[in-house]
Amino acid sequence: xxxxxxxxxxxxxxxxxxxxxxxxxxxxxxxxxxxxxxxxxxxxxxxxxxxxxxxxxxxxxxxxxxxxxxxxxxxxxxxxxxxxxxxxxxxxxxxxxxxxxxxxxxxxxxxxxxxxxxxxxxxxxxxxxxxxxxxxxxxxxxxxxxxxxxxxxxxxx
Numbered sequence: 001x002x003x004x005x006x007x008x009x010x011x012x013x014x015x016x017x018x019x020x021x022x023x024x025x026x027x028x029x030x031x032x033x034x035x036x037x038x039x040x041x042x043x044x045x046x047x048x049x050x051x052x053x054x055x056x057x058x059x060x061x062x063x064x065x066x067x068x069x070x071x072x073x074x075x076x077x078x079x080x081x082x083x084x085x086x087x088x089x090x091x092x093x094x095x096x097x098x099x100x101x102x103x104x105x106x107x108x109x110x111x112x113x114x115x116x117x118x119x120x121x122x123x124x125x126x127x128x129x130x131x132x133x134x135x136x137x138x139x140x141x142x143x144x145x146x147x148x149x150x151x152x153x154x155x156x157x
């Protein structure tokens with residue numbers, strides 16, 4: 001965090017993400033909040049809503065990405081920064097890569113969350129393995145006669 005002197009608002013945005021997480025936990029949710037910023041302005045704020053929605057993908061970071069994409073009218077979030085109260089899980093980190101988020105900061109580490117069942121370190125370990133060694137089998141299954149889906153997509157008018 002050497003660049004905190006260069007961008008003092010980092011701490012402001014992180015405090016906001018943590019405040020969101022605390023409020024969500026007090027309301028019965030999980031202790032995760034996220035703030036997505038572009039050009040020094042908050043574009044989206046979100047909390048983890050998996051318990052409320054029964055949606056296992058309703059993580060704070062993913063919800064902030066969805067909200068920001070809608071607000072900005074684009075699928076690309078180039079130049080945006082995410083401030084997350086907890087270490088982003090592999091799903092959220094992958095989404096950040098896919099939509100072009102430029103930087104991410106987190107307050108509480110996987111090690112901090114481990115005693116409370118809030119660490120995703122085991123998922124990171126699985127994802128680091130070659131696909132054939134992961135617990136979740138991933139097998140290509142292309143039916144006979146099926147071809148051209150991607151070419152069809154690429155040739156759309």
